Amino acid sequence: MGFYLAAAWSAITLNFFLPRLMPGDPSAAIVDKLQRVSGQQLAPSALESIQKVFGNPDANLGRQYLDYLVQLAHLDLGTSISNYPTPVSDLLWQGLPWTLLLVGTTTVVAFVLGTGIGAVAGWKAGGRFDTVISPLTTFVSAIPYFWMALVGLWLFGFLLGWFPLSGGYDADLPIGLSPSFLLSVLHYGVLPAATIVFSAFGGWLLGMRNMTVTTVREDYVLLAQAKGLSGRRVLLRYAARNAVLPNFTGFALALGHVVGGALLTEVVFNYPGVGYLLFTSLQQRDYPVMQGVFFLIMLTVLLANLLADSVYALVDPRIREGG
Amino acid sequence: MSTAFLSSWKVRIGLGILALFCLLAVFGPWLAQSLLGLDPRANDTSLIAQPPSGEHLLGTNQFGQDVLAQVIAGARGSMYVGVLGAVVGTAMAILIGVPAGYYGGRVDGALNFLTNLFLVLPALPLILIVTGYLQGTGLTTIALIIGFFGWSGGARTLRAQALSIANRDFVRAMRMLGERGRRLVFAEVLPHLTGLIASMFLHAMIGAVMAEAGLAFLGISDSSAISWGTMIQSAQQQSAVLRGLWWWFVPPGLCIALIGTAAALVNFGVDELANPKLRAARPVRVRKARRPARAGGRAR
Numbered sequence: 001m002g003f004y005l006a007a008a009w010s011a012i013t014l015n016f017f018l019p020r021l022m023p024g025d026p027s028a029a030i031v032d033k034l035q036r037v038s039g040q041q042l043a044p045s046a047l048e049s050i051q052k053v054f055g056n057p058d059a060n061l062g063r064q065y066l067d068y069l070v071q072l073a074h075l076d077l078g079t080s081i082s083n084y085p086t087p088v089s090d091l092l093w094q095g096l097p098w099t100l101l102l103v104g105t106t107t108v109v110a111f112v113l114g115t116g117i118g119a120v121a122g123w124k125a126g127g128r129f130d131t132v133i134s135p136l137t138t139f140v141s142a143i144p145y146f147w148m149a150l151v152g153l154w155l156f157g158f159l160l161g162w163f164p165l166s167g168g169y170d171a172d173l174p175i176g177l178s179p180s181f182l183l184s185v186l187h188y189g190v191l192p193a194a195t196i197v198f199s200a201f202g203g204w205l206l207g208m209r210n211m212t213v214t215t216v217r218e219d220y221v222l223l224a225q226a227k228g229l230s231g232r233r234v235l236l237r238y239a240a241r242n243a244v245l246p247n248f249t250g251f252a253l254a255l256g257h258v259v260g261g262a263l264l265t266e267v268v269f270n271y272p273g274v275g276y277l278l279f280t281s282l283q284q285r286d287y288p289v290m291q292g293v294f295f296l297i298m299l300t301v302l303l304a305n306l307l308a309d310s311v312y313a314l315v316d317p318r319i320r321e322g323g
Numbered sequence: 324m325s326t327a328f329l330s331s332w333k334v335r336i337g338l339g340i341l342a343l344f345c346l347l348a349v350f351g352p353w354l355a356q357s358l359l360g361l362d363p364r365a366n367d368t369s370l371i372a373q374p375p376s377g378e379h380l381l382g383t384n385q386f387g388q389d390v391l392a393q394v395i396a397g398a399r400g401s402m403y404v405g406v407l408g409a410v411v412g413t414a415m416a417i418l419i420g421v422p423a424g425y426y427g428g429r430v431d432g433a434l435n436f437l438t439n440l441f442l443v444l445p446a447l448p449l450i451l452i453v454t455g456y457l458q459g460t461g462l463t464t465i466a467l468i469i470g471f472f473g474w475s476g477g478a479r480t481l482r483a484q485a486l487s488i489a490n491r492d493f494v495r496a497m498r499m500l501g502e503r504g505r506r507l508v509f510a511e512v513l514p515h516l517t518g519l520i521a522s523m524f525l526h527a528m529i530g531a532v533m534a535e536a537g538l539a540f541l542g543i544s545d546s547s548a549i550s551w552g553t554m555i556q557s558a559q560q561q562s563a564v565l566r567g568l569w570w571w572f573v574p575p576g577l578c579i580a581l582i583g584t585a586a587a588l589v590n591f592g593v594d595e596l597a598n599p600k601l602r603a604a605r606p607v608r609v610r611k612a613r614r615p616a617r618a619g620g621r622a623r
Contacts, residue, residue, distance in 0.1 A: 141583075142582075147572065151572075257445065302443060
């Protein structure tokens with residue numbers, strides 16, 4: 001617990017100092033933007049009010065840091081520059097459901113699929129199924145994700161025309177819980193979801209395969225077989241149950257990457273989630289949004305790590321003894 | 324022992340492919356220029372977005388540049404980032420992981436906290452934001468940043484290994500003989516970790532190649548440099564997907580996938596040597612182990 005508090009503090013502090021160590025700051029960016037649009041120097045009063053909203057780079061650093069912490073404690077993430085005057089938290093709330101839905105579902109599906117197939121492959125390691133599926137999976141997991149997504153988009157979106165080429169829903173429909181809108185969400189979501197599952201399940205598969213191969217050789221599995229239990233029962237109740245433990249931690253950690261992990265997916269498919277928000281804020285140098293998204297991503301990752309630690313102690317008693 | 328790992332066909336194929344790409348990175352541009360007569364940057368405006376043909380084996384892109392020449396030139400950019408990123412990342416993993424495991428105590432406390440911190444920080448968004456603030460980056464900067472944010476996993480592994488070696492008899496004996504700590508760590512403990520470090524390096528290399536491609540895809544790269552990542556990015560920017568110019572973005576991605584597979588093959592082979600349980604996973608032995616079990620089941 002202490003570590004996570006320290007890590008959260010470090011990340012929050014990093015999030016504060018990074019923009020200040022680097023060239024360019026929010027106020028300068030917006031002043032620059034305004035001067036380019038209007039073509040003339042800003043009045044000093046205008047400059048002052050901008051610095052009031054976006055922070056004065058010349059103010060005392062300790063003072064700024066304190067202000068920043070107080071703001072964060074109130075969950076105030078500042079105001080977006082490119083979508084002025086929308087608060088950053090509003091933008092995050094708009095993107096979050098899309099990301100959670102898309103990546104949350106695919107993370108679970110990829111985990112179940114990969115772990116299941118991996119257990120079967122590891123059970124008869126070196127068998128026909130294993131010799132085909134394992135090298136194939138190795139190749140698939142070596143493919144850069146965004147490239148695979150591009151190829152998928154080209155194949156199923158462009159050539160075959162089965163799925164829309166970008167976006168998260170049919171823009172002609174009103175947003176709401178109507179059946180036609182939900183159906184369009186599903187239609188737009190299938191291809192991005194499929195690419196995520198396809199690229200992610202290989203890791204689970206190989207991990208589970210190797211763990212199963214190792215556990216299958218343990219004495220208690222041999223004993224279970226010697227007792228004459230059916231192969232299926234031995235695999236499910238004895239071997240896989242223990243082999244899945246490391247994958248389980250991985251799963252909890254993967255849940256932490258749900259918010260940040262879909263960055264590339266959302267960029268390829270122009271999906272309206274948090275990752276796409278980070279991407280556009282980066283392009284427009286919208287510093288408050290960048291900081292806000294990073295804050296959210298980091299928070300979920302830390303929470304997931306905490307969860308992973310606690311869950312692991314629950315499912316594996318051996319860990320508990322070590323304290 | 325040092326050549327034992329070459330007996331695995333996985334290792335041999337993997338190393339072969341990697342060597343090929345290394346040669347391509349070193350000699351590729353010269354090969355393309357003088358042997359094939361191709362210039363990756365030459366725009367032929369009369370030949371825009373041509374599909375593959377005898378003249379242009381992999382076709383041309385939107386700017387009338389030969390895609391094959393670009394793939395060859397891109398090998399240098401991508402491999403450069405891969406190797407430099409892996410050198411930085413591995414060096415940091417060694418410098419932080421090995422002392423942490425060897426010295427223990429307060430040194431370990433501090434270094435291990437640092438490792439865990441970098442382990443939990445989400446790397447891609449962080450790199451994205453750092454490079455975003457930097458504005459305008461070359462391949463070298465990108466490689467350094469990738470290495471700087473990519474050492475934590477390796478450091479953790481090395482820490483665990485160093486911890487176990489530090490407690491072995493020969494290290495204890497040398498310490499009692501009055502050997503100095505730093506020399507012990509780097510001259511006696513480190514050589515025992517070379518196999519592990521080599522496989523970590525490979526892992527880091529493909530990781531850096533992929534990271535560069537990913538960052539380039541997100542628009543963070545030196546647009547004047549040619550790498551597989553910048554190729555895919557410019558294809559994306561010119562909507563190659565929506566116009567069906569597959570020969571533009573498919574080859575560079577395939578090259579990355581091929582390198583990744585090669586590195587995975589080498590690691591597989593090394594893993595099987597290091598972990599006898601994985602190596603024993605051959606059908607003959609599995610059957611032998613299981614038959615008596617089944618027979619026993621039937622008898623009951």
